[in-house]
Amino acid sequence: MVRKPTSKETARKPNMREAILAAAEELFAINGFNAVSVRDIAQAAGANPGSVTYHFKTKDGLLLEIYQRHCGPMNLRRSELLAAAKRVRDLQDRLEAVVRAYVVPAFTSGSDLAGGGARFTRLRAVMSAEGNEVARKIIAQTFDDTSHAFIDAIHDSLPHIPRTDIVWRSHFLLGALYYSLVTPDRVSRLSRGEADGNDAASAIEQLVQATVAAFQAPALDQAAPVKRRPVVSSKT
Amino acid sequence: MVRKPTSKETARKPNMREAILAAAEELFAINGFNAVSVRDIAQAAGANPGSVTYHFKTKDGLLLEIYQRHCGPMNLRRSELLAAAKRVRDLQDRLEAVVRAYVVPAFTSGSDLAGGGARFTRLRAVMSAEGNEVARKIIAQTFDDTSHAFIDAIHDSLPHIPRTDIVWRSHFLLGALYYSLVTPDRVSRLSRGEADGNDAASAIEQLVQATVAAFQAPALDQAAPVKRRPVVSSKT
């Protein structure tokens, strides 16, 4: 039989599916995966719980779809920005451009998705903290390449810093980035209202400025290799 | 009747209560609050589920007890280290000492609790990401004082940096700290085995070094208030 996948195959009425995705993304990003029920999502999307099962089979499948929806555009955007940053001649400026290329897409929209950049990044932060299995797999196989590309680019701008130090510092960058999206109100509170933790532009500039300086810090290397500071091991 | 609170009042057999607390702390720190059931905790502690209810009334009460168990010692330790740090004469050295006074207690044991510092800090990180209500209240009313004290101390070492910037950067510090405890394996992975994300000593040194540099970065202030930096030109 000859199939004619004109409008039938391409999801004739994607409204509800999209609504469920959006509602789930928002609820997961705010409350985490475990605290949100399928019924919560359905209600927020104005749908029936059974409809979620129909479109995404399982709750995990829903999370998976959210990731697959964003990972592509965000990494594409990062690649473009990184490529542009690498063309900056001055080393100091290039470092800042690279950091900016890493930070900006996390705060802003991935592409056509309205303002979803910060929301999805917050989602990733929360899933990371929850140790979500689905997220862990996707992250490792989707973002590690990007992370390596950025680490390499930063290393090119700072040849005298060991790669190990750059890994640590970029790890700190991601942690700071995540935390800024997870608990923005704390910034407002601790600054006694002088700063707005929810202002993405401020967050980006502050983060870029601080991170560039952190990357430029002298290397730790072998000086005082911290043989056995009485620190206590983290795991038994 | 004259009471003789010799051994009865002081918890005659605290073994089980302590075992439940320890098990809960570990499970919460790893899997979050919502993903862990009372039955999980009881089983891990070798106790009966009803015993958890008996000692802590509710699951929230158990979390509350964990916080109250750690907050005192950890903040005390921080205060001591901070006081010592403030006495450092050289401004550069003092800044590093202050940062270290903030970081070290988060990674190491609060006091008598065996290796619980990193575990409890990780717990705080996860609760923060989950938006746990119980944790949020305690954190705000217990740690904000400490945070302000550190921010002030850092500001004293860096008088030319606006307080707002210092708040942002200390926020980044806490985010980096949290993330290092939540996802240490990522460091090992991205460094291709050259760094050990689970090594507390390395984490502390790297974090202190990077953070001191971040604090010392020039102020953002009003220079170029981020109208619309041409972050990128590529659109392809």
Added chain:
DNA sequence: TGATCTTTTGTACGATAGTACAAATCACAT
């Protein structure tokens, strides 16, 4: 020992979780 208090156990209850599935409904080509 027997009385009394603390702790542990076992069990059960109501609520809610994820998911399955049949019936109802819808959109559209014929």
Added chain:
DNA sequence: ATGTGATTTGTACTATCGTACAAAAGATCA
């Protein structure tokens, strides 16, 4: 209009959740 396949709805099943509570067990002291 009607048949057809894609959705949506309603409902139900099982599992597990937090918690309550009575009974059993253990400990302490007159």
